[in-house]
Amino acid sequence: MPGFESIIDQKRPIRILTTCLRDGNIPHALLFTGISGIGKRTTARLFSKACNCEALSSAVSRKRIDGIPCCRCRSCRKIKSGNHPDIIHIEPSGNIIKIAQIRDLCHTLSMKPYEAETRVVTISEAQNLNLEAGNALLKVLEEPPEHTIIILTALNTANLLPTVVSRCQEIRFGPISRKNLMKLLHDERGTETEVARIIAAMANGSISKAMAMSDDQWINQRNWLIHELETLESRTIRGVMAFAEQLSSNKDKLPDVLEVILIWLRDRWMVRMDPENIINIDRIDGVQSNYGNVPPSSLLSKITAVQRAQMKLQTHTNLRLMLENLMLHLVKT
Ligand SMILES: [Zn+2]
Structure with a gap:
């Protein structure tokens, strides 16, 4: 299974993340911003694998330079199947992320990780945190638990509490090029060139949108x-x-x-x-x-x-x- 090289058109975000891994200097809170369907969640999942890959942590530091998780060890396999107890994913329930979801998270974070070297919490579509939930999350960001990284994904910073944004390192993800969208449509859906060109132009750089249009x-x-x-x-x-x-x-x-x-x-x-x-x-x-x-x-x-x-x-x-x-x-x- 592929690593960071499988993330299309996001060279800068991947370079920042692999540099953090190489240097062992990972911020406790990251904020991935950009339109929907460009690989923010996939990158967060790969990053959580790389933080915990048994092959990487036991290997000489040279191997960490790529930060590519092996995808075969016990940790990688558990994360892939969604069964790792310390890799936590929160997404909106309905249209909002509710205070109860963040309270549950706070309770979990008050305990030590079960088995992970680095517990990773991904909060998707964080622009949907309501005010109460945002404030509760702020407390976690102000006093980050040990061995834990929190990754927020959002369309942009406009609808997030400025205090939340200021506690995170923002990494901006860009739209996918038309050329690569056309290639994906061709490779994964067998879309004819003429139709792929039309869809790639209308998908505004979003893989999920292009796939839905195909x-x-x-x-x-x-x-x-x-x-x-x-x-x-x-x-x-x-x-x-x-x-x-x-x-x-x-x-x-x-x-x-x-x-x-x-x-x-x-x-x-x-x-x-x-x-x-x-x-x-x-x-x-x-x-x-x-x-x-x-x-x-x-x-x-x-x-x-x-x-x-x-x-x-x-x-x-x-x-x-x-x-x-x-x-x-x-x-x-
Ligand atoms: Zn691994």
Whole structure:
């Protein structure tokens, strides 16, 4: 089983972590930040293996330079199967991490580790710690238990208590390159190059998002949506409103829907500026024929309208009204 080299496009975070392992200078609290689906949790798991790998701890220090866990020893196998009593993982219950979860953790941390050289606690999606839970965790960070490392993962530091952030060493994880997303889609899902290119461009650097998009359902939905957009201008106002209503009925899919619309418009911009970089390459005929006469200022205004809708999606907005306004903007010349 692979070690840190299997983590894609995260050279800097891995270098920082392996340096900590090599020097035996591991901070008691780490904070991995970055968008979902880029390897933060996988890295935390590998790091917990490397901290406890029996082969590494008994080997000469030279071997620690790589920090690559053997993945065969008793400790590595237990961590892999999720059965190691000192490798603890906490994630939101529902949408939040509750005070009871942190209280249970505090109780566990008040005792010595069962068997690990270094107990590792990973708290995923720490932006979902509620205030009470965040404050309880702060007490642990202020008086860190011996032989214990706490790793928080979060999208960014904005929704964390500043006092929690200041107690952790932040390590930023970046988005995955389009090239590597395409390779993953090809290698793991057998996705055709043309489709992989479209998905890689729309996944915004997230492996989990790209994988979720690689099923037929997503592609079919995208094909349907683009077809509807291409024929939108020929509809009556009532038809445009009906389309907006149809889209508003599935809130979970709206982030994807708006992203497809944005890229579809972007391609109409690129067809004049940089045709080589058109993303919806399978729809190039539609891109070239439909929008040849749309003034650039109008196209830019439509793109801005979609971006505004994406921001509104984060708030408690009236979705149907928002989509109606957006669709009317899209059919306006
Ligand atoms: Zn091992």
